[in-house]
Amino acid sequence: MKKLFLTLLLGGVLCQTAKLQNNYQWEETQSANGYTYKYVSNDPMGVRIYTLSNGLTVMLSPNKKEPRIAYRLAVRAGSNTDPKDHTGLAHYLEHLLFKGTDKYGSLDWEKEKPKLDSIDALYEVYGKTTDPEKRKEIYKQIDAVSGRASQYSIANEYDKMMTAMGAQSTNAHTWVEETVYEEDIPSNAVDKFLAVQAERFRNPILRIFHTELEAVYEEKNRSMDNDGWKVLETTYRNLFPTHNYGQQTTIGTIEHLKNPSLTAIRDYYHKYYVPNNMAVIMAGDFDPDVLVKKIDAAFSYMQPKTVAEYNPAPEQPITSPVISEVYGPSAENITIAFRSGAETSKDKLMLNVIDGIFANGKAGLLDLNLNKQQKVLSAGSTLSQYKDYGIFELKASPKQGQTLDDVKALLLGQIEELKKGNFDDKLIKAIAANYKLSKLSSQDNNTVRVNTMVDNFIKTKAATWQEDVAFLDAMGNVTKAEVLAFANQFFKDNNYTVVYKRKGEDKSITKVEKPAITPVETNAGKESPFVKNINAMPLAAIKPVWLDYNTAIQKGKIDNAEVMQVANKQNGLFNLNFRYEMGKWNDKKLPFALEYLQYLGTDKYTSEEISKAFYQLAASFSASAGNEESSISLNGLNENFSQALELLEHLLRNCKPDAAALEGLKNRMQKARANAKANKGAIMQGLVNQATYGPQNPFNYNLSDAELNAISAEELVAIIHAMPSFKHQVLYYGPLSPAALSAAVKKVHKTPASWAAISAAQKFTRVVQDENKVFFSHYDMVQAEMSWARNLAPYDFKKEAVVDVFNNYFGGGMGSLVFQTIRESKALAYSTYAFVGTPAKKTDPFSFIGYVGSQADKLPEAVTAMNELINILPDRANAFEQARGSLLKDLETDRVEKMGIIYSYIANQKKGLTGDPRKAKYDQVKAMSFKDIQALHNQELSGKKYSYTIIGNEKNIKQEDLSKYGALKVLNLEELFGY
Incomplete structure (x- = not known):
């Protein structure tokens, strides 16, 4: 009976996967306006690939779900192509391409240019000088001339133009093979946007260089504080003794950072930033026939040039394991990595399948044999595929009392299990089905679309989009025999x-x-003529769309449970959530119980069989508890909804205590808790909670070691079994009608006539900052990190719009006051921000958080700079209008969809709001003036007391210096974490 039930349960998705066909063919056609493009038939993203007359690649993917467009400009240039004597150069250049051209970023280019030429020459001398005293003298000259040049430069004009047109996510990144510039714009801003982008790459000027270089220094220091980054660099260096993947880091060496050459940067730009080495990639709300013509007109000035490809000598086989150790303050772990073949090799396909066989989150070898059986704290695998080679990694963290060599043996043991074929024969088909599910659920996301296209462009010179589109079919057609043959050839005893x-x-x-x-x-507060002209360009109106919850959400009851439902008319996916208004504050054991669930079996099935069954159904469940809410959720293919729900209900109601699983979980929990104490982000979170709530706070409200050790399997299972008896809501997004949903849920999900009583929640009181206080904790790090914290006025919806505009103006993006002052002008930090936080519920107040991450010796200056802005708000009319206009455009283009409709309704209820509050906010922003945010600043921030939280190395930060900011309290880890 058990085998028959599971066979029926799993049948649907396997039959569907078997029907996959390789039905993707290259096609070429011409649009009505004469542009030839290629596409792949049956491509779900509808990508068009153009090659313009100057060689520029254009990849367009129309998607009308919201009036926005995701944009990437991709360049095939990264740390691979950095000159050997100027590593980090591609990354420098990325930073500098935000600084403007001879048309914007300058008040008077003719007067600015001689100063910049002088700075160029001084850096050339500086880089060739070795005497320390002479270098200091030259740097003084650089600093002095830079100050004079800055009288003509306008910082962040690029970001201001983006903000003014409603752009979001302005950013860029550099990696081994690529530099990519990123934007997300309203669809009505295309003309403005392309005018700016074309100008941006026409004649970039390398201005405001020495302060930007200091930001890169800070980025280098941050990388040295990041143990994960150090492991990555070491792994790459070991695998690639010849190739620049391992021989040159993206940020560059300290020696090269100290000796930059503006001449070399400019030469690099002209060598690689040519149209035949670049791509304009866009996904969103546009007509591709219209858009490609505009792109062509904007970038037609670019002239092609032969680009010498990076072509290193091939790597020799690894014949014995290359062993390295990395030290740092964070928790221990181990990485075993193998070098694989090029993007165009069969390795990519086979290792993607093998990655799923090892770790798919549910039914892989590492999932079942190591994570499910709790033989390690955590284990996983990943494939990083680049153009020339790939990197396949197995990673794991030890549990309590386990050595890294113990973990290594376990990982290598799973490789042997793979090579012997000790995995379910159905697993490969299930991997393909779940991969399809993941793609289906993300393809309406413009960001996913453009990033997928960027990946294709960077890694392949040949047209391989067809292979990308057909990749799902290829995965489904891989056989177990092929996997075993490949695995036994690829995973040798000594090639890692x-x-x-x-x-x-x-x-x-x-x-x-x-x-x-x-x-x-x-x-x-100033603008170049170019920026004035761009901002003056008219924009077609985008009408905002507000939600009518009465029609957007179908409400009902299933027995005693309230139901909220939104129809999915786009695809065959569903998301179901049983939502409880109870959490850790009601019962500290609840999060532990819900985590325990994943390791339990029932009277019919083992835990391993349940995991396999969910995976074969292309469905997944999760159970988790937050502070005040909990959820048990299920998602996947709607055709398997009833079977997946039946399996989940069976597990919830029939799971059995498992003492061995509990002991394993306790061991892993203890190790995870110890690891948290070695995590600087967690320590900072604990400090901020101390500043916000005092010694008893949500962060340290945890089970003590004694409480954790005393928990029994029976009491945790009793908590799980009781879950359906507590009041909860049924939230659903999917294709089922209300009647069909009700019938399917009622069949297996029984609720009591009256709900069980929920324990009263623990209360936490926010402190009043009536004096300056400093909370410090030691951490072995190069930098220091500091936050400002203050609890503000009680929640009032009428203040939300003012808060949002204030945040845009004061401490949000690159054009904000905080960023411009602390990073751009004074070069005191790589990362800095400040904002007023809006609470999630009406009983909580607004709050203020500021942040600076800097070198320890810069901290006093950074504190002074932030405090000056907190106390005196500069009045910059243009910046205010940009902040206000940006928020209006965000609201005009915001589209709440899918499960987000239900979650937004619930979020508004928590704040005591009815209907869609965005309309009232929109009207309020339209009428807002600078006086409104100035009043907020004066009432809530200026001249007030703050709690400062600081994490850093006590060797570099003196306690007497910290005491200057307020009454100092040095906190130990037990105080911060509660255990």
């Missing part, structure tokens, strides 16, 4: 690297020292 991440002091770190920098002028 092992990197042990050990806990301890890294004695190899040399930080990039702080140079003497005089703050530069940002001319923040």
Whole structure:
């Protein structure tokens, strides 16, 4: 009976997968306006690929779900192509392409140019000078001339133009083979946007360089504080003793950072930033026939040039394991990595399948044999595929009392299991089905679309989009025999690297020292003629769309449970959530119980069989508890909804205590808790909670070690079994009608006539900041990180719009006051921000958080700079209008869809709001003036007391210096974490 039930349960998705056909063919056609493009038949993203007359690639994917467009400009240039004597150069250049051209970013280009030419020449001399005293003298000259040049430069004009047209996610990144510039714009801003982008790459000017270089120094220091980054660099270096994947890092060496050459940067730009080495990639709300013509007109000035491809000597086979150790303050782990073939090789397909066989989150070898059986704290696998080679990694963290060599043996053991074929024969088909599910659920996301296209363009010179589109079919057609043959050839006993991440002091770190920098002028309130012309270009109106919850959400009851439902008319996916208004504050054991669930079996099925069954159904469940809410959710293919729900209900109501699983979970929980104490982000979170709530706070409201050890399997299972008896809502997004949903849920999900009583929740009181206080915790790091915290006025919806505009103006993006002052002008931090936080419920107040991450010796200056802005709000009319206009455009283009409709309704209810509050906010923003945000600043921030939270190395930060900011409290880890 058991085997028959599982066979019926799993049948649907396997039959569907068997019907997959390789039905994707290259086609070529011409649009009505004469542009030839290629496409792949049956491509769900509808990608058109153009090659313009100057060689520029254009990839367009129309998607009308919202009036926005995701944009990427991709360049096949990264750290691989950095000159050997100027590593980090591609990354420098990425930063500098935000600084403007001879038309924008300058008040007077003719007067600015001689100063910049002088700076160029000084850096050339500086880079060739070795005498320390002479270098200091030259740097003083650079600093002085830079100050004079800044009288003519306008910082962040690019970001201001993007903000003014309603852009979101302005950013860029550099990696081994690529530099990519990123935007997300309203669909009515295309003309403005393309005018700016075309100008951006016409004649970029390398201005405001020495302060931007300091930001890169800070980024280098941050990388040295990141143990994961150090493991990655070590892994790549071991696998690639010849190729630049391993021989050159993206940020560059300290020596090269200290000796930059503007001449070399400019030469690099002209060598690689040519149209036949670049692509304009867009996905969103547009007519591709119209858009490609506009792109062509904008970028037609670019002239093609032969680009010498990076063509290194091939790597020799690894014949014995390459072993390395990395030290740092974070928790220990191990990485075993193998070098694989090129993007165009069969390795990519086979290792993607093998990655799923090892770790798919439910039914892989690592999932079942290591994670499910709790033989390690956590284990996983990943494939990083690049153009020339790939990297296949197995990673794991040890549990309590386990050595890294123990973990290594377990990982290598799973490779042997793979090579022997000790995995379910159906697993490969299920991997393909779940991959399809993932693609289906993400393809209406413009960001996913453009990133997928970027990946294709960067890695392949040949037209391989067809292979990308057909990849699902190819995965489904891989046989187990092919996997075994490949695995036994690929995974040898000695062709890998092992990197042990050990806990301890890294004695190899040399930080990039702080140079003497005089703050530069940002001319923040001024505009170049180019920017004025761009901002004056008219925009077609986009009508905002507000929700009518009465029609958007279908409400009802299933027995005693309230139901909220939104119809999915796009595809065959569903999302079901049983939502409880109870959480950790009601019962500290609840999160532990819900985590325990994944390791339990029932009277009919083992835990492993349940995991396999969900995976074969292309469905997944999760159970988790937050502070005040909990959820048990299910998602997947709607055709398997009833079977998946039946399996989930069976597990919830029939799971059995498993003492061995509990002991394993306790061991892993203890190790995870110890690891958290070695995580600087978690420590900072604990400090901020101390500043916000005091000694008893949500962060340290945890089970004590004694409470954790005393928990029995029976009491945790009793909590799980009781879950359906507590009041909850049924939230559903999917294709089922209300009647069909009700019938399917009622069949298996029984609720009581009256709900069981829920324990009263623990209350936490926010402190009143009536004096300045400093909370400090030691961490072995190069940088120091500091936050400002203050509880503000009680929640009032009428203040939300003012808060949103204030955040845009004060501390949001690159054009904000905080960023311009602390990073652009004074070069005191790589990362800095500040904002007023809006509470999630009406009983909580607004709050303020500021942040600076900087070198420890810059901290006093950074504190002064932030405090000046907190106390005196500069009045910059243009910046205010951009902040206000940006929010209006965000609201005009915002489209709440899918499960987000239900969650937004619930979120508004928590704040005591009815209907869609965005309309009232929109009307309020339209009428807002600078006086409104100035009043907020004066009432809530200026001249007030703050709690400062600081994490850093006590060797570099003196307690007497910290005491200058307020009453100092040095906190130990037990106080912060509660255990």
